[in-house]
Amino acid sequence: MPQRSATNKVMLEVVKTACSNCNLRELCMPLGLDHREMEKLDEMVSARHRIRRGEHLYRAGQRFDAIYAIRSGFFKTDVLIEDGRDQVTGFQMTGELLGLDGISTETHSCNAVALEDSEVCVIPFSHLEGLSREIRTLQHHFHKVMSREIVRDHGVMMLLGTMRAEERLAAFLLNLSQRFTARGYSPAEFYLRMTRDEIGSYLGLKLETVSRAFSRFQEEGLIAVQQKYVRILDTAGLKKLMSHQRG
Amino acid sequence: MPQRSATNKVMLEVVKTACSNCNLRELCMPLGLDHREMEKLDEMVSARHRIRRGEHLYRAGQRFDAIYAIRSGFFKTDVLIEDGRDQVTGFQMTGELLGLDGISTETHSCNAVALEDSEVCVIPFSHLEGLSREIRTLQHHFHKVMSREIVRDHGVMMLLGTMRAEERLAAFLLNLSQRFTARGYSPAEFYLRMTRDEIGSYLGLKLETVSRAFSRFQEEGLIAVQQKYVRILDTAGLKKLMSHQRG
DNA sequence: GAGCCGGTTTGATCCACGTCAAACCCGCTG
DNA sequence: CAGCGGGTTTGACGTGGATCAAACCGGCTC
Numbered sequence: 001m002p003q004r005s006a007t008n009k010v011m012l013e014v015v016k017t018a019c020s021n022c023n024l025r026e027l028c029m030p031l032g033l034d035h036r037e038m039e040k041l042d043e044m045v046s047a048r049h050r051i052r053r054g055e056h057l058y059r060a061g062q063r064f065d066a067i068y069a070i071r072s073g074f075f076k077t078d079v080l081i082e083d084g085r086d087q088v089t090g091f092q093m094t095g096e097l098l099g100l101d102g103i104s105t106e107t108h109s110c111n112a113v114a115l116e117d118s119e120v121c122v123i124p125f126s127h128l129e130g131l132s133r134e135i136r137t138l139q140h141h142f143h144k145v146m147s148r149e150i151v152r153d154h155g156v157m158m159l160l161g162t163m164r165a166e167e168r169l170a171a172f173l174l175n176l177s178q179r180f181t182a183r184g185y186s187p188a189e190f191y192l193r194m195t196r197d198e199i200g201s202y203l204g205l206k207l208e209t210v211s212r213a214f215s216r217f218q219e220e221g222l223i224a225v226q227q228k229y230v231r232i233l234d235t236a237g238l239k240k241l242m243s244h245q246r247g
Numbered sequence: 248m249p250q251r252s253a254t255n256k257v258m259l260e261v262v263k264t265a266c267s268n269c270n271l272r273e274l275c276m277p278l279g280l281d282h283r284e285m286e287k288l289d290e291m292v293s294a295r296h297r298i299r300r301g302e303h304l305y306r307a308g309q310r311f312d313a314i315y316a317i318r319s320g321f322f323k324t325d326v327l328i329e330d331g332r333d334q335v336t337g338f339q340m341t342g343e344l345l346g347l348d349g350i351s352t353e354t355h356s357c358n359a360v361a362l363e364d365s366e367v368c369v370i371p372f373s374h375l376e377g378l379s380r381e382i383r384t385l386q387h388h389f390h391k392v393m394s395r396e397i398v399r400d401h402g403v404m405m406l407l408g409t410m411r412a413e414e415r416l417a418a419f420l421l422n423l424s425q426r427f428t429a430r431g432y433s434p435a436e437f438y439l440r441m442t443r444d445e446i447g448s449y450l451g452l453k454l455e456t457v458s459r460a461f462s463r464f465q466e467e468g469l470i471a472v473q474q475k476y477v478r479i480l481d482t483a484g485l486k487k488l489m490s491h492q493r494g
Numbered sequence: 495g496a497g498c499c500g501g502t503t504t505g506a507t508c509c510a511c512g513t514c515a516a517a518c519c520c521g522c523t524g
Numbered sequence: 525c526a527g528c529g530g531g532t533t534t535g536a537c538g539t540g541g542a543t544c545a546a547a548c549c550g551g552c553t554c
Contacts, residue, residue: 150397443501
């Protein structure tokens with residue numbers, strides 16, 4: 001049985017977490033490690049955390065010393081500026097990493113909040129750096145993950161800089177669909193874990209605009225929405241909408 | 248005298264580039280290396296490239312195998328999507344790294360174009376990975392640089408998602424000022440290397456809007472502009488403008 | 495020095511999205 | 525089952541920035 005102790009308001013389990021038989025392996029960690037390397041990887045993960053819906057995994061300003069791999073659940077990250085404005089910078093799901101932004105200053109630069117009850121693996125960053133000096137493939141994998149994050153952000157910048165409301169929402173839905181698919185869920189129907197307001201914040205729109213876009217998509221038969229439940233009826237239609245609006 | 252050979256349309260110099268006595272060291276590479284480590288660093292940089300104004304350092308779709316440190320000059324990076332829309336994702340200056348986005352897929356995901364005659368150090372990525380398995384401080388430095396890029400991108404997302412035109416331009420000017428300062432140039436006056444259109448693309452605005460915002464700032468005595476030459480007259484005013492517009 | 499050309503400025507008009515406000519929906523609690 | 529509250533939808537209206545268009549500016553070539 002795992003030991004338990006309360007840290008902040010969060011339950012910490014000191015378990016022997018085993019990457020070696022985690023079925024998210026191919027999402028979060030590199031393939032093709034030999035037996036010894038796999039054992040080391042298991043040691044790298046120091047613990048698992050359960051985070052309840054609405055709780056923070058970390059907050060902007062806190063000292064950074066670990067990154068987190070999402071075992072299950074759903075998160076958002078957001079940044080806040082003095083004058084009260086804030087923006088959701090991303091939504092993260094199973095198999096994705098959280099906390100990469102903290103490396104640069106050794107301080108988290110955004111908040112990470114669970115949008116549903118979730119579980120993460122805690123990967124102390126010094127362990128990760130140590131191990132990636134030993135295991136090439138791990139090193140390379142990690143670099144790719146960071147780079148992918150940069151590319152992803154460029155995509156969002158593109159979205160925010162050049163697309164109109166409906167294109168943004170279409171892009172957002174298609175992106176979710178694709179990520180759910182990669183995790184073995186239906187590409188065509190899913191529950192949104194976030195509110196209209198959070199979607200709007202992420203997409204640089206007001207919640208009313210998001211809501212109207214949803215309604216419009218429904219009218220046009222592209223999707224069926226019922227609150228947080230979304231069914232995509234016409235993927236091609238959504239794609240078309242994205243590319244050749246205006247121009 | 249360095250050997251010369253023409254590669255693409257770009258001059259390549261096979262010189263013994265020496266990080267060890269490069270005065271950008273503190274900007275692009277880690278401090279506190281001992282003599283032997285410094286020598287290895289020198290070997291890591293395989294060559295220097297000269298890029299003339301308007302030329303591409305690399306293009307989206309090309310195979311990635313090196314990152315580039317800007318020795319001198321000024322670049323922009325931009326992404327292009329099918330339907331013809333494009334967006335500038337960043338402006339890079341002396342001491343900054345280019346090409347990090349290519350690691351994830353081993354293919355460059357954006358274009359890098361020199362906005363003035365420039366010179367870069369070519370750092371083959373496999374060398375960098377190899378060396379950072381040996382030198383902890385180099386490894387850690389590199390991770391910080393990648394992470395900083397992510398944080399920077401979040402800042403841009405914030406800008407694009409929540410700020411209005413004049414706030415965006417103010418943020419842009421203050422950011423440039425700060426980066427020039429860090430490089431020993433005047434914080435208050437500089438030449439813009441990019442056009443109004445490129446600024447607009449970066450800030451998610453049309454060039455007319457950028458131009459109007461410049462004019463407005465000038466009317467209000469915040470800056471003096473003459474084409475690409477900008478003098479900041481009231482830094483505090485620009486900052487104030489950013490924070491407490493609309494509220 | 496005339497003429498051209500890319501980039502910029504400025505003005506007039508338009509429209510997508512924001513703002514404000516009311517109603518609605520659904521799950522909870524007493 | 526009434527009442528409440530967070531989230532959502534929908535409508536009416538206002539506005540910041542896009543669009544369209546014309547003029548301007550400085551550097552270039554012939």
